[in-house]
Every structure is written in structure tokens, then in C-alpha cells.
Amino acid sequence: MFKSIRNRLIALCVAITILSMLSLSLATVLVARDNTFDQVDHSIGQITRNHANELSAWVRDKQRVTSSLKNAVDQPEAIAHTMAATAQQAGGFDDAYIVYADKRYIFNHAMPDGFDGPARAWYQQAAQANGPAITPIYVDAASGKLCMSFVEAVRKDGRVVAAVGTDMLLDSMAKMVAAIQATPKSFAFLLDGQGQILAHPDVKLALKPVTAIDPGLDLSQLQQLARNSGSSLTQDIGGVSQLLYASTVEGTPWTLVIAIDRAQANEPVTMMVKLAASITALALLLAVAFVTMAVKRQLRGLPQVQDALQDIASGDGDLTRRLPAEGGDELARIGAAFNQFADKIATILREIRVAADSVRTASLEIASGNHDLSDRTSQQASSLEQTAAAMEEITSTVQHNADNASQAANLASDASRVAGQGGAVMQQVVHTMDGIDASARKIVDIIGVIDGIAFQTNILALNAAVEAARAGEQGRGFAVVAGEVRTLAQRSATAAREIKTLIESSVDQIRTGNSLVRQAGGTMDQVVGSVERVTSIVGEIDLASQEQRTGISEIGNAIGLMDNATQQNAALVEQAAAAAQTLQEQAAHLAQLVGGFKLDSHDVASHAVTRGAPQVAPGAMLALN
Numbered sequence: 001m002f003k004s005i006r007n008r009l010i011a012l013c014v015a016i017t018i019l020s021m022l023s024l025s026l027a028t029v030l031v032a033r034d035n036t037f038d039q040v041d042h043s044i045g046q047i048t049r050n051h052a053n054e055l056s057a058w059v060r061d062k063q064r065v066t067s068s069l070k071n072a073v074d075q076p077e078a079i080a081h082t083m084a085a086t087a088q089q090a091g092g093f094d095d096a097y098i099v100y101a102d103k104r105y106i107f108n109h110a111m112p113d114g115f116d117g118p119a120r121a122w123y124q125q126a127a128q129a130n131g132p133a134i135t136p137i138y139v140d141a142a143s144g145k146l147c148m149s150f151v152e153a154v155r156k157d158g159r160v161v162a163a164v165g166t167d168m169l170l171d172s173m174a175k176m177v178a179a180i181q182a183t184p185k186s187f188a189f190l191l192d193g194q195g196q197i198l199a200h201p202d203v204k205l206a207l208k209p210v211t212a213i214d215p216g217l218d219l220s221q222l223q224q225l226a227r228n229s230g231s232s233l234t235q236d237i238g239g240v241s242q243l244l245y246a247s248t249v250e251g252t253p254w255t256l257v258i259a260i261d262r263a264q265a266n267e268p269v270t271m272m273v274k275l276a277a278s279i280t281a282l283a284l285l286l287a288v289a290f291v292t293m294a295v296k297r298q299l300r301g302l303p304q305v306q307d308a309l310q311d312i313a314s315g316d317g318d319l320t321r322r323l324p325a326e327g328g329d330e331l332a333r334i335g336a337a338f339n340q341f342a343d344k345i346a347t348i349l350r351e352i353r354v355a356a357d358s359v360r361t362a363s364l365e366i367a368s369g370n371h372d373l374s375d376r377t378s379q380q381a382s383s384l385e386q387t388a389a390a391m392e393e394i395t396s397t398v399q400h401n402a403d404n405a406s407q408a409a410n411l412a413s414d415a416s417r418v419a420g421q422g423g424a425v426m427q428q429v430v431h432t433m434d435g436i437d438a439s440a441r442k443i444v445d446i447i448g449v450i451d452g453i454a455f456q457t458n459i460l461a462l463n464a465a466v467e468a469a470r471a472g473e474q475g476r477g478f479a480v481v482a483g484e485v486r487t488l489a490q491r492s493a494t495a496a497r498e499i500k501t502l503i504e505s506s507v508d509q510i511r512t513g514n515s516l517v518r519q520a521g522g523t524m525d526q527v528v529g530s531v532e533r534v535t536s537i538v539g540e541i542d543l544a545s546q547e548q549r550t551g552i553s554e555i556g557n558a559i560g561l562m563d564n565a566t567q568q569n570a571a572l573v574e575q576a577a578a579a580a581q582t583l584q585e586q587a588a589h590l591a592q593l594v595g596g597f598k599l600d601s602h603d604v605a606s607h608a609v610t611r612g613a614p615q616v617a618p619g620a621m622l623a624l625n
Contacts, residue, residue, distance in 0.1 A: 194254030
């Protein structure tokens with residue numbers, strides 16, 4: 001139902017109308033209800049105050065009649081009786097009387113013997129009051145009915161000489177309160193200062209507390225309500241919602257309360273709501289009918305727009321169709337926009353037809369070029385493969401040379417290390433020969449010392465022989481010993497000279513050997529330097545071989561990358577050829593789709609598919625290893 005714009009628009013307008021009228025009706029009802037409640041509060045409050053004023057006036061009237069009896073206090077008894085009877089009849093009292101301080105009394109009814117008037121509570125109340133007073137409700141002893149008294153003291157020279165009073169049965173006041181009826185279902189009741197019921201339509205409630213009417217009632221609350229003139233209190237009484245209005249009876253401790261049925265007070269509002277609902281419903285029906293007709297009339301051109309768009313969307317669209325664009329409303333502007341759109345689409349389709357033919361021709365040329373590129377890419381790939389094979393052989397040779405150079409470098413390094421060790425040994429030999437030479441020199445010196453000792457010993461032995469000869473026979477044995485010592489000294493000197501000669505010969509030979517060792521050490525140092533230079537040259541040859549091997553390896557890697565790139569280019573050429581074939585087919589399909597639209601007489605572009613053009617099959621492409 002709400003799929004069409006027209007139905008949704010009608011529903012929206014109706015909803016807005018309903019909401020507007022409901023809002024207006026609700027606002028009107030709320031304002032009227034508040035005004036009605038204010039008027040009811042004001043009216044019933046005024047009625048309550050008026051009846052309270054009537055009760056106050058009634059009380060003042062009774063008090064004036066009672067006060068008039070004060071004039072009878074000084075009169076003779078007969079005249080006092082007459083005045084009391086007149087006051088009773090004028091005020092509608094049950095009795096009128098005078099009680100003197102000396103216990104004399106005047107009553108219109110007979111009193112029992114021994115009646116002590118000054119001892120009565122009403123007399124004491126009058127004596128204590130500064131003016132008229134009203135006694136609490138009590139049960140009359142004579143009639144047994146509820147009664148109240150209006151009393152006032154008579155004073156002379158500040159002393160109470162008598163008290164006048166009148167008795168009023170409560171029935172008369174109850175009738176006055178029962179007659180108060182602000183609305184047909186309302187009622188009134190009167191309370192004293194202690195919250196007792198003085199008057200109520202139900203006489204059984206007399207002298208009972210106000211809670212006997214309803215437990216929710218409270219005297220202080222009602223007295224506060226009486227002070228707030230014009231306000232009301234909602235309270236359920238007997239299961240019925242009531243509006244309570246209260247007012248104080250001036251000159252008394254009494255409070256007059258009027259209760260009206262809340263439903264009855266709301267009857268004007270209820271009637272107004274029903275009337276407003278009826279008027280709103282009727283207005284809504286008229287508004288719905290008017291909105292429906294107006295919307296249908298305004299949107300009668302929508303079906304034409306729908307048919308035209310469906311015709312275009314069907315695939316065999318007639319772009320020569322145009323919508324009426326007369327008028328200034330939205331549908332006219334939609335028609336004009338549709339016509340402009342159709343013109344633009346027709347122009348675009350013409351250009352697409354021409355472009356489709358151009359794309360088809362270009363795709364054929366691209367396919368042919370891809371075929372040539374594929375052949376050249378194949379040749380380039382074959383050349384790169386041959387180059388890669390040659391580079392692999394060169395790399396193998398350079399690798400072999402580098403390995404040999406590395407081995408030669410290792411051997412030269414070992415020879416250099418051995419030569420260095422030989423040089424070190426020769427240095428040690430030189431040092432050893434130097435040590436031997438020094439030792440030989442020391443031995444020569446020692447032998448020289450021994451030779452000197454032998455010479456000195458020979459001299460001493462010679463001197464000893466001379467001395468022994470001088471001694472004669474005593475020294476002959478000493479001379480023999482001296483001769484032996486001399487012989488030993490000579491032999492020691494001869495042996496020392498021979499050893500010295502041998503050692504000097506050895507020293508000369510050691511010096512010659514030391515010189516030869518030094519020459520051999522120098523030669524070994526030259527050998528070590530030559531080996532080190534050979535090792536350095538071989539190391540440089542090994543480093544160059546390593547760099548050459550690295551460079552050739554990088555060249556091989558570059559050739560491998562070029563080979564991979566060539567393979568990828570071949571694959572891309574194959575993909576481009578397939579894409580060109582697909583593009584050719586899509587261009588033909590596009591031309592076929594565009595040819596399905598009906599254009600106007602300005603369509604001069606040919607959309608015939610070109611035949612006999614060279615085709616390149618997707619399979620005629622490279623197959624590279």
C-alpha cells in the first residue's frame with residue numbers, strides 16, 4: 001500500500017493533519033479544562049463563603065436577640081417573663097432565660113427544684129467571656145435533643161449580676177446546612193473548633209469527629225483550606241472522589257465545608273472533550289478526502305514518468321520519447337529534466353558507438369603489435385640463455401684460477417713462515433757462537449793466570465833449593481822436595497802453554513765460524529724478505545681472482561635477472577594479447593548493447609561491426625621454458 005510515492009505522500013499529509021488537529025484539540029481541551037477548574041474553584045469557593053456569611057449573620061442575629069434580654073434583668077419578674085417569651089418567639093429559640101447571681105432565675109419552661117443556675121457551665125462560660133458566647137453542643141435534658149446556647153453575662157460595676165441565654169435546637173441549624181447544595185450531587189457539613197460534626201445530611205454523624213465522614217479527613221487540613229480562599233481539596237468520601245471547599249464562620253470557631261462530586265464538576269470538560277473529538281473526527285475526514293484528491297491531481301503525471309523510465313530501463317529503450325514539461329510544478333521540472341537527460345544519454349550513446357568502433361580497431365592493432373613483440377621477446381630470451389651459458393663457463397674457469405691462486409698464497413705463506421723460523425734459528429746460533437767466543441777468551445785468561453802461578457812456583461822452588469843448599473845436610477830433604485815442586489811447576493807451565501795455544505787456535509776458528517754464521521743469517525734474512533714479497537704478490541693475485549670471481553658472479557646474476565625479466569615480459573605480452581582479445585570482444589558487445597537503443601534522426605554514427613579484420617588468437621603466443 002505504501003510502496004508508491006503518492007500513497008506515502010497522502011499518508012504523510014494525513015498524519016500531519018491528524019497530529020496538527022489532535023495537538024490543537026488537546027491544547028484547547030487542556031486550556032478549557034484549566035479555565036473550567038478555575039471557574040469551578042472560584043464559583044464554589046464563593047458559594048461556600050456566602051453560606052458561611054449567612055451562618056455568621058444567623059449567629060449574630062441570635063446573639064442580638066439574646067443580648068436584648070439584658071434589658072429585662074432590672075425589670076420586674078412579670079415583665080422579665082414577658083420579655084423572655086418575646087425573645088424566645090422572636091429568635092425561634094427553644095427557650096429564653098435569665099439567671100441571677102443570687103440564684104434567682106426566669107425560664108419559659110419549668111425548672112426542677114434546687115436548680116443552681118450560677119453553677120452551670122454555660123453560666124461560667126458567659127461570666128468568663130467578654131461578650132456574647134456560644135456553648136458547645138449538648139443534649140437538652142428536657143427534650144433529649146441536641147442543643148446549643150447563646151449566652152452573655154450582665155455586669156454592673158465590673159461584677160457579674162446575671163447571665164442571659166437562649167437555647168437553640170440543633171435541628172434548625174442542621175436544616176440550614178442541609179439546604180446548602182451548590183450542585184445536584186453536592187452536600188455540606190459544619191464542624192466546631194474541636195473537629196466535631198455540628199451539622200451533616202446524615203444526622204447520625206452529629207457530635208462525631210470529622211473522621212467519621214472519612215478517615216482521610218483532618219480538621220487542621222480543612223482549617224488551612226478555609227484560610228486559602230478559592231482553593232480546593234480532592235478527597236475520596238464513600239468511594240466517590242469529592243472536591244472540598246471550606247470557609248470559616250466569622251464570629252464562631254465553626255468551619256463550613258461543601259463537598260461536590262468531582263465527576264459532576266468535570267462534566268463541562270467531558271462534554272467539551274466529546275464535542276472537540278466529534279469536530280476533530282469530522283474535520284479529519286474532510287481533510288483526508290481533500291488531501292487525497294489534491295495529491296492525486298498534483299501527481300497524475302507520475303505514471304507517464306514511470307512508463308518512460310521503464311521503457312528506457314528495458315534494454316530496448318526509446319530515447320526519442322519525451323515527457324510534457326508545461327507548467328511550473330515539480331512534475332514539469334521532472335519532465336524537463338528527463339528530456340534533458342534523454343538528450344544527454346542519446347549524445348553519449350552516439351559517442352560510445354564511435355568509441356566502440358575505435359576501441360575495436362585499436363585492439364586489433366594492439367594484438368598484432370603484441371604478436372611481433374612476442375617474437376622479438378623470444379629471440380631476446382634465446383640470446384640471453386646463450387650468454388648465460390657462456391658466463392657460466394667463464395665463471396667456472398675464474399673460480400678454478402682463484403682456487404689455485406688461493407693455494408699458492410697458502411704455500412707462499414707457509415714458506416715465509418718456515419724461512420722466518422730458519423732466520424730465528426740462525427740468530428740463535430750467532431748468539432751461541434758469541435757466547436762460546438767469550439768463554440774461550442775467559443779460558444785463555446785463566447790459563448795465563450795458571451802459567452803465572454807455575455812461574456812463581458818455579459821461582460819459589462828455586463829459592464827453596466838455594467836455601468836448602470845453604471842449609472847443608474839439614475836442608476837436603478827440603479831440597480829434594482823443592483826440586484820436585486820445581487819439576488811440577490815447569491810441567492804445569494808447559495801444559496798451560498800448550499792449552500793456551502790450543503784455545504787460541506779454537507778461538508780463531510770460533511771467530512771464523514761466527515763470521516760465517518753472521519753471513520748465513522744475513523742471507524737467511526734476504527731469503528725471508530724475498531719469500532714475504534712473493535707471499536704478498538700471490539695474496540694480491542688471490543684477492544684479484546676473488547674480485548674477478550665476484551664480478552663475474554654478479555654479471556651472471558644480472559644476466560639471470562635479465563632472463564627472468566625477459567620471461568616476465570613474455571608472460572606480460574601473452575596477457576596483453578589476451579587482454580586485447582578480451583577488449584575486442586567487449587568492444588563488439590558494447591557496440592551491440594548500444595545499438596539496442598533507439599535514437600533520433602541525428603544518429604549518423606555507424607555501429608556495424610567491422611568484418612575481415614585480422615584476429616589474433618590468445619593461443620598464438622610465446623611458450624618459454
